[in-house]
Amino acid sequence: MLDYTVRRLGVGVLTVIAVTVVLFGIMQLMPGDAIRLIADPDRIPPERIEELRRQWGLDRPAHVQYFYWLGNLLQGELGHSIVTGQEVGVLIASRLPFTLLLAVTSMALHYAIAVPLGLVAAVRSGSKLDHGIIVTTTIFWSIPGFWLGILLMLLLSVHLRWFPISGYQGLSSMVVPVMTLTLPPLGGTVRLTRAEVLDTIRASFVLTAHAKGLGRLSVHLRHVLRNALIPVTVMFFLGLPWVVGGAVIIENIFAWPGMGRLLWMSITNQDLPVVQGIMIMIAVLTVVCNVIGDVVSGLLDPRIRIALEEAGGR
Amino acid sequence: MRALKGRAVLAAILVFALALGTGGCPRRDPQADKLVIAVSAELDGMDIQQVYTANIVQEMISAAPVVFDLNNEQLVPNVAESISFSPDGKSIIMVFPDDLRFADGDPVTGADIKAAYERYIEISPYSGDWGELERIDVDGQQVTLVFKTPPAYFLAVLASMYSGIVDVELARSVGNEAFNRQAVGIGPYLLTEWVPGSHATFQRNPHWRSFKPFVRNRGPWKFETVTVRIIPDGLTRLSELEAGNVDLAAIAPEHRRRVAENEDLVLLEAPDAGQTYLRFNLHRAPFADRRFREALAYAVNRDELNLALDDAVGPIWGLLSPAQLAFSAETEAELKANRPHDPERARQLLAELGYADANGDGILDKDGVPLRITLLSTVGVHAQEMAAPVLQRQFQLVGVDVAIEEQGRPYVRERVRANDYDISLAAWAWIDPDIWYFSFHSSQPNPIWTSPEADRLLEQGRVLMNMAERTANYAELSRRVAEEVPIISLFYTYVYTAHRRNLRGLHVAVDGAIHYEDASK
């Protein structure tokens, strides 16, 4: 098992390195002087620029430059924003909590809704309720998240005036963005939970429990839920980066002051140091979550791991 | 145990959501000693000498030594006790009070003020403002700015937020990076908290004194704390204002009528000192020819632009808009009469240049090449987002096919700097006409267009201290530019602000600048 963990960590580190290579490649493709990524030539005197050029090894060949860049990265030197001159690390640190708040709340709410629904659907499998749950969640699945966000904003904030329309005006601002991030992916999780629960119900030990004369509901809750919750927990970690990805668009609809909005503003302003910083941040977050998810699932039955690999695609 | 059933969970979520909704949203009316202002722009930083765009936040931290009076006619004292000019007109003499203090209580001497301006020259993106400065003399609390020539152009700089006085000693000790997050200066308030993307809160500076002659209250403001909330979306700002969670907010033009109908709100409307214009790349073939540019100028219909922009703009033909210094209504009327909307004239000029629609597709061509140009515009700037498609259609009506390319501001700036564009929408806001120096003077890195005559007028405009002479000077420049058409002036925008009716005592200048000294609730 330790071996498996180490191997997953190794793949994780390799992935992060690959992402930095890709990002460095992107930086090289940008037109203009790469010094723009570190300092704004408009605002920094020429002597200082030359000094920075040497410091960042920009007078060396590309592969040497990459290692300089990586070295600076490892020391937490992400450069400065071209637009505001602020340190990229500081800028991201000020936005990250907002994004995580949104993403983690959405994920938690998502599972708080999806797992019971999946459980009910499985227990009543084949009933009208089961069909109703599956159909409703499938419809949400077909609605693009950003449009759902606009509709919810129109209904709940503009018309009913229950919540602030956008920006961060306290916790009540979270409700509509969280709903927007929570609802569309319900379909997938409800189906996964339903399938897991059905599998577990069919498993012999539950039948044994039935035979022992335990009540139906108590059987479901005690045995089924415990077994079905494990893959769902793993999915939480695997899914978190995807929710962060989704938040990039949703944050912009709601002017949420998180990383996604910063990313979008930096892209429209071609503020590459910030874009790079956020990309690396998300890559590391993704890889860390994947490793946790993999290791947790690796601790369990390999059957679950295979199921996860198939289901983890989206 | 049945609590896990779906319906119960949904009910629980709804309760949770409602609790959040009612708990956070309609707050009690803010108390009388709290002022809440909502702005749309995200803040770059708090140090006026490091930011690209100033707003109310930096003004509260670091105030300018002098300001324009409410009619934008002359300079009056603010932080400085008095302002005067030397007989030769080359020196600006400011006297500061003896007991002047930074907002954190540190005393301020003339040398501190000199240091603040030296730092402006050293690090600000606008350090070019000080290009004509010879030296700064300090004598106790008297600071004299000595220029090589009479600094007519500089008065607007001195009265702007960019001349706000910051605590250089503190900036040095904490470093520019940290200072930009926690700047301290001579201003009515001291920053207490800044949550980027959300809000900034300020504590009243008990040492503050203002010498503005048009305000009654010369001491600290009447609000113990001020909160500036960043609310990018216009509708959200309006709802927060309507709900009473905000006392004063910038209003998007499309919401101004709703504000005007609301008894609880007061709408302030002011023309912005600046303009949106179309800039030609004279380095590229069709635009190098004056007649081509003239043709497009005749194709522009400003009434349609007004309509598209919901009448929240004023059409403009010359270099200056009404809220700017040296504006002349007569010159504006003359230029308007000379260049009416005349698509027929535009087609005729293009025909003279050899363009004809050979294949009948509605697009003119010359030597088999269709006349296609690209219009560069800045994404996220509402006036440009609306103007671009309207101009596209107007140019198409005279046979010029236009593709719109919307890009982020720095990218547009980069492309224009590299002369890598056809035509571009551009805009700026600055009270002084000297802003055109950077666009038309031959000494500049990338002027739009130059001529010896324009150089002379621009140089003259920088040093003419007499406003009547200055107005005549820029009228002449406007005429030259209208003849050569290196740009097409389109419109100035109106700026809308609204406040709760219980907020009283605001002084509003002609260009919409708000003075809060006498304000109370």
Added chain:
Amino acid sequence: MKDASPLRLALRNGQFVAGAVIFLSVLLVAAFADQLAPRAYDAMDLPHRLSPPGPGYPLGTDEFGRCLTSRVIHGARIALRVGLIVVTVESVIGVTLGLVAGYYGGWADRVISFATDVTWSLPPIVLALAIVTVLGPSLNNVMIAIAAVSWGGYARLIRAKTQGLKNTPFVEAAQAVGESNFSVMFRYILPNTLGVIMVLGTLSLPGAILSTTALSFLGLGSQPPSPDWGVILNRGLRHLHEAPWVSIFPGLGLVWTALGFNLLGEGLRDLLDPQLKA
């Protein structure tokens, strides 16, 4: 039942039929956009800007007084074209890499599988944003970006299929008679995977359309006068209060199209490759 023709089987599949009907409706709207649209999609009527739906303008007008009906209809054309191009490009990349990885194995397989893992390790929209940053905002660049980050699914699937087919007698026979590796891959193995490629292609169409629309919505894709649904939604957001119709109708078109391809894809999967069902 045994001798049921494929057509009859297809017609008995409810999802397939519903999906096909929806797809056909979108296809017809796109094909005859010029005939169906009441006006030119870029014709302005400034005095009637932001008019609500009514007799003159069935779905209302946008902020330039342009007919929203015409814009939504023309938007269908863009959506379909974008979806087809993205899916074609990503499937060509993914299938080729999958074939190579599965057929040759060894280092080629390891490198390709690692590359697949890397593209899968970042949320695609984030990776696409990075690419758009460099290439600059335009619809073509967005299509390139989306295709460049979403070939992983094809590569994995085709790799697995190829590994399975590699050792079947007919492939071994082809190798025995001296067919080149290229020919074996593309003439013997590829035709046997066309079914799953079609299913996967159809199922990834909605994703491709939604992703490009989302990027256009952020202002990074299609440029303004374009009736791209994402662009209309982007500009509509500003007038959500005064003119909600601008934000509603393009979204309905999007959901309709996505739903059609989802149903069609699921139906195709049932018909062509029952094992694919999870």
